[in-house]
Amino acid sequence: MNKLTSVFTTDLEHCYFTGSPNAHIHHIFPGSRRKLSEKRGFVIPLVYYLHEFGKDSVHENPNKGLDLKLKQMAQTYYESHYGSREDFIQEFGKSWL
Known part of the structure; x- marks a missing residue:
């Protein structure tokens, strides 16, 4: 199995936002785009509580709030490192910006 890497952090053990240990790994684009x-x-x-269980978590509140912010972060990164907005839409289905 390939080791996961993130374009946002080298520390996958601690929450990106809170620094708390024992973080869950969240795939910003789930399902068929995992x-x-x-x-x-x-x-x-x-x-x-930001991943699955809180009322504002990415899985309880998809495509809004934190989940939307993460999708926008990913798209911004994509457009500055991998390809155009059209390329992003081709890969990920739509623009989040």
């Missing part, structure tokens, strides 16, 4: 998230480095460590 492997693309891994390929492009669009994974990020999140403390459990």
Whole structure:
């Protein structure tokens, strides 16, 4: 199995936002685009309540709030490192910016 890497941090053990240990690894683009998230480095460590269980967590509040912010961060990174907005839409289905 390939070791996951993130374009946002080298520390996948601690939450990107809080610094808390034992972070969950979140794939910014889930489902059918999960492997693309891994390929492009669009994974990020999140403390459990930001990942799955809190009312504002990325899985409880998809495409809004923190989840939207992460998708926008990933798209901004993509457009400055990998390709155009059109390329991003081709890979990830739509623009989040």
